[in-house]
Amino acid sequence: MRRGGLLLTLLAVALAWPAFEAWLLPGGWSVLDAVKSIFIFAILGLALNAVTGFTGILNLGIAAFMAIGAYAFAILTADLYPFQLGFWPAILLTLPIGALAGFLLGAPTLGLRGDYLAIVTLGFGEIVQDVLKNVDSITLGTQGINPLPAPTVPWWKTAEDGSRSFGLVDLAGETQGAGPYVSYYLFLGFLVAAWLVFRNLELSRVGRAWMSIREDELASRSMGIPPVRTKMLAFATAAAFAALSGGLWASWLSSTGEPANYDFQVSILALCIVIVGGMGSIAGVLVGALVMIGVNSILLVKLAEWLQARGVGASGSVFLSPNNWKYLLFGLALVLMMRYKPDGLVPAAGRGARKPAGAKR
Amino acid sequence: MEFTPAEVFAQQVVNGLSNGMIIALIALGYTMVYGIIELINWAHGDLFMLGAFLALTILGALGLQEASGPMAAVAVVLLLVTSAVFCGSFNVLADRIAYRPLRNAPKVSLLVTAIGVSFIFVNLGLFWGGVPMEVFSGGIAAAAPKDFPALVPSRNLVGTDDGVHFTLRDLLVVAVTIPLMVSLWWLVTRTRLGKAMRATAQNPTAARLMGIDTDRVIASTFFLGGSLAGFASVVYALYNNTISFQMGYRAGMDAFTAAVLGGIGSLPGAVLGGLLIGLTRSMSDQYIETRWTNALVFAILIIILVFRPSGLLGMKQREKV
Numbered sequence: 108m109r110r111g112g113l114l115l116t117l118l119a120v121a122l123a124w125p126a127f128e129a130w131l132l133p134g135g136w137s138v139l140d141a142v143k144s145i146f147i148f149a150i151l152g153l154a155l156n157a158v159t160g161f162t163g164i165l166n167l168g169i170a171a172f173m174a175i176g177a178y179a180f181a182i183l184t185a186d187l188y189p190f191q192l193g194f195w196p197a198i199l200l201t202l203p204i205g206a207l208a209g210f211l212l213g214a215p216t217l218g219l220r221g222d223y224l225a226i227v228t229l230g231f232g233e234i235v236q237d238v239l240k241n242v243d244s245i246t247l248g249t250q251g252i253n254p255l256p257a258p259t260v261p262w263w264k265t266a267e268d269g270s271r272s273f274g275l276v277d278l279a280g281e282t283q284g285a286g287p288y289v290s291y292y293l294f295l296g297f298l299v300a301a302w303l304v305f306r307n308l309e310l311s312r313v314g315r316a317w318m319s320i321r322e323d324e325l326a327s328r329s330m331g332i333p334p335v336r337t338k339m340l341a342f343a344t345a346a347a348f349a350a351l352s353g354g355l356w357a358s359w360l361s362s363t364g365e366p367a368n369y370d371f372q373v374s375i376l377a378l379c380i381v382i383v384g385g386m387g388s389i390a391g392v393l394v395g396a397l398v399m400i401g402v403n404s405i406l407l408v409k410l411a412e413w414l415q416a417r418g419v420g421a422s423g424s425v426f427l428s429p430n431n432w433k434y435l436l437f438g439l440a441l442v443l444m445m446r447y448k449p450d451g452l453v454p455a456a457g458r459g460a461r462k463p464a465g466a467k468r
Numbered sequence: 469m470e471f472t473p474a475e476v477f478a479q480q481v482v483n484g485l486s487n488g489m490i491i492a493l494i495a496l497g498y499t500m501v502y503g504i505i506e507l508i509n510w511a512h513g514d515l516f517m518l519g520a521f522l523a524l525t526i527l528g529a530l531g532l533q534e535a536s537g538p539m540a541a542v543a544v545v546l547l548l549v550t551s552a553v554f555c556g557s558f559n560v561l562a563d564r565i566a567y568r569p570l571r572n573a574p575k576v577s578l579l580v581t582a583i584g585v586s587f588i589f590v591n592l593g594l595f596w597g598g599v600p601m602e603v604f605s606g607g608i609a610a611a612a613p614k615d616f617p618a619l620v621p622s623r624n625l626v627g628t629d630d631g632v633h634f635t636l637r638d639l640l641v642v643a644v645t646i647p648l649m650v651s652l653w654w655l656v657t658r659t660r661l662g663k664a665m666r667a668t669a670q671n672p673t674a675a676r677l678m679g680i681d682t683d684r685v686i687a688s689t690f691f692l693g694g695s696l697a698g699f700a701s702v703v704y705a706l707y708n709n710t711i712s713f714q715m716g717y718r719a720g721m722d723a724f725t726a727a728v729l730g731g732i733g734s735l736p737g738a739v740l741g742g743l744l745i746g747l748t749r750s751m752s753d754q755y756i757e758t759r760w761t762n763a764l765v766f767a768i769l770i771i772i773l774v775f776r777p778s779g780l781l782g783m784k785q786r787e788k789v
Contacts, residue, residue, distance in 0.1 A: 165576050167583075215774050222508055222579055223773050226724070230766035233721075237763035371717070375583065382580060425598025425610035434591035441584030442566055445577045 110390045110456070114302075117393060121146075121295055125288055139287055141404040143359065146294040147352050149396035150301045152380035153389065154348035157305060159378070160387035160455070161314060162341040163321030164217075165225040168232030169349050169377050174239060174369035175208045176201040176350025177357035181252035182245075184358075194256045198354045205350020206343040213342040217335050232374055239366035246366070253362030258290040258355070290359055297355060301348055305389055308344070317341050318387070376403070379437055382444050385451025394453050402436065478632045480750040486638045486707065488746020489645040493700035494723035495730070495738040496652065497559075497693030503733035504669045504689045506575060507567060510582035513720015514589035515559055515694055519551040519701030520711040521596045524616055526550055528603030533617040540619040544706065548644065552698035559694025560687050568683065586716070593713030613712035616705040637707050644703050648696065649739060655692070656735065665689055669733070718762070722749070725769040731782020740780060 121142070128137055155169045183190045183197040192200070216227045239246045246252065308314045316337045319327035328334050357363045376399060384395025407429040414427065425431050444451065471479070494516055501509040527533055532543045566585050570578050598610030605612070622635040656662040667675040668685045676682050704719070705711050726745040730737025745765060752761040772779065 163576070165579065216770070219773060219777065221576055222506075223728075223777055225576075225579060226508070226728070227770050227773055230770045233766045234763045234770075237760070237766075241757075241759050241763075375587070378580070378583075425595055425607065431594055431610070432591065434587045434594065438584040438587030438589075438591065442581050442588070445573070445581045445584070446566070446569055449573070449577055 110453070113453070114390055114393070117397070118299070125291060138405050139291060141400065141408070143291055143294050144404055145396050145400045146291075146298045147355050147359070148377065148380060148400050149298050149393055150352040150355070151349055151377045152384070152392040152396050153301050153305050154345040154352065155377045156381050156387065156389065156392045157308070157317070157348070158341045158345035160381055160385075160392070161309065161317040161321065162338055163221075164338060164341065165221060166228045166342075166345065167225050167371070167374050167378070168228035168230070168235075169345065170369040170371070170373035171228075171232040171235035172205050172208060172346040172349035173353035173356065173373065174235055174363075174366065175346075176205050176353030177363045177369070178239060178246060178252065178353075179204045179350065180354035180357050181255055181363045184256050185252050185254070187252065194259050194358060197256075198258075198351070198358065201350040201354035202347045205353075206347040208350070209343040209346025210339065212346075213339050217338045217342060229371065229374075232369075232371060236366045236370060239369075246363075249365040249367070251363040251365050251368075252357075255358055255361045255363075257361060258293045258358050260289055260293060294355060294359075297351065301351070302389060302393070304348075309389065313337075313340060321387075375437060375441075379440050381451075383440055383452060385453045385455055388451060388453050388455035391451045391453035391455065395451070398452070399440070403433070407433065475632055476754065480754045481747065482632060482634055482638060484747035484750030485743060486641045486746070487749060488726075488743035489641050490700050490704050490707065490742075491719070491722050491726050491746050492739040492742025493645050493648065493696050493703070494719060495726040495742045496649070496735060497697045498724050498727040499730070499732055499735065499738040500665075500689050500693040502727070504665060504686055505567070505571070505578075507578050507582060508724070509693070510579065510720070511562060511586035511589050512559075512693070512697060513718075513723065514586045514593065514716035515555050515562075516697040516701045516704075516719055517593050517711070517713060517716035518558065518589055518596070519555040519698040520616070520705045520715070521593055521614075521713070522554050523547040523551050523702050523705055524603050524614060524711065525596070525599070525601065527617055527619075528601045532619075533603065535617075535619060536621075543619055544640070544702070547702045548699055551702045552695035555698030555701065556691040556693075556695035559690040559697075563687060563690040568686075586720075590713060590716065593716070597713055611713065613710050616709045616711050618706075618709055620706045641703055641707060644699060648699060652692070652696070653735060661685070661688060721769075722765060725765055725772075728769060729772050729779055731779025734779065734781045737779055737781035 124142060125139060128139060151169065151173060154172075155166060158164050158166045158169075179201050180197050182188050183192045183200060184194070185191075190197075212228070212231050216224060219227060240248055243250075316327070316332045317340075319330065319332055320334055320337055324334055327337075353369070380395040380399045381392055382395070383398055384393070385391030410429045414429070419427055494512065497512050497515075498509060501507055501512070526547060527543065530543075532539070535543045562585050566581050567578060570581060594610055597604055597612070597614060598607040600607040603617075604610075604614055620637050620640050622633075622637050624633045624635055625639060626632070626634045656665060664675070664680045664685045665688070667678065667680055668682045672682050675685075722745055723742065726741035727738045728741070729744060730739070730741030745768075748765065748768065749761055752758075752764050756764065
């Protein structure tokens, strides 16, 4: 009940945020873009949660699947390539493409033990980046592919004078169904959809199989759950939704950006979201995304602006730029959570009281 | 000056082996810690980076950037010792604060903690580069790579200058790494501490029952592994003349790949793996393309893990249930 309340509150705040911002916040305080990246990273976090939280497989290369989604979206839509699909078919195709990539990596490697598998996913992440960078005849190397179609809602028509009121939000300037608020609500919609998918998976036969593998692989195998196939499903599902988040990201920026945008740091950011929120806890992942991206894209950025406005940091000292504290914050988040709150800020239901004291790993 | 294909190849062998020896030294630290507590010590590469920053700081503080001749030799020895002690102690500190409280936690929590520690180290390196000293260019561009003084000249030692070079720096690598490896081998196989380490690796509970203070043994392992990274950092910096706060990731991945390739937990394996990775890198740089080298190393890592997870010299081991 408490958890449902939390989620509904978050949803209500998210729905009302643009209106709140437009009415009550002074100009220059808008964090609409940061909130959009919270939505996208929450989808990425939900994806990682399926494999790391539910199934207990540490995946250190989730950003690679985000990259695959972004580049797949780009290749399916950009003028450079023969496909030239619109936003909707391309964004929906990122799901099966991501799943296929996850399957291709998972098939040979999912039999490996935990820490080795983590390293394989890390290596995969690095190789994907290198390939995207080096096969520049297709991916345009570090330049990235652009421009890409913006997120659109075809039936969201605007009035002829280009302005229209949608509820409380003035949609001035939102032509052709694309614009800051359209992408805002669209990303929120994708997040809600992803949340529904993972919540249903969690309670389904599949989700229970994932968790049984996490708790005790041998016992679940003896109950008739095929470990590799079950892990594969988790891995591919995670890859599919990570690719979706990548596609949304690329569409929003209208560019894939350079391959280094999908590096190990992004994978670790996603891992921080899951761990801070609570491994295996869907509500936790949403809170984790809010906290981590909030710190990363709102708090640090606003702090930097505030400092700059006061002339602090003009000397170029490394300590005075909040951005330079990022590694330390992420690192401390991981270390302290593992030490003091391994179940996260919003622990998954039914964790906490799971194992008798002294039980083996 | 044209080199014959054979000379190019031979030169790449020399370069590859020299870099491989440095990688091997770092790989030993991974393999020792993994052997004893089954932790992939993610922060090990970044510890190596911190060692190099300490060395540069000491050079700057003592004004030894321009040292040459016997003075340079003294400086090199001083750097090796201080960096080794520093990295060893720092590694013990990390174990004491971050890893030891998690001894009974799931392995994955330990790995995540190590990744966190690694990020903290990277940030320390970034801040360190911002220290207002002359050797850090006044600390203005903290994130920029730093020049490391060429205390050891790259003077050729064999044959004429037209042929294959074996420089004083290559000699430095050999002169530092080989004795270290031999003494490590002696320590692990012939001393009481080594015996305690092997016992703890085999079965910590039984080792405790036999009166071995396993926490102390684990701390010693962290110290030894860390100090090897400290030695390696100085040799690396003198060999390559440039250091950066981000170099730990690359070096760490190479060394970890080497440890896995040789068979993680195996000391001779780590050395063999290091040499092979060093050779692979130099050959790939020469005959494929530099930009594919990193991907190639990772591909080797994945292939080894999938097809022969016990590595070249490791023992077959089933995951304990």
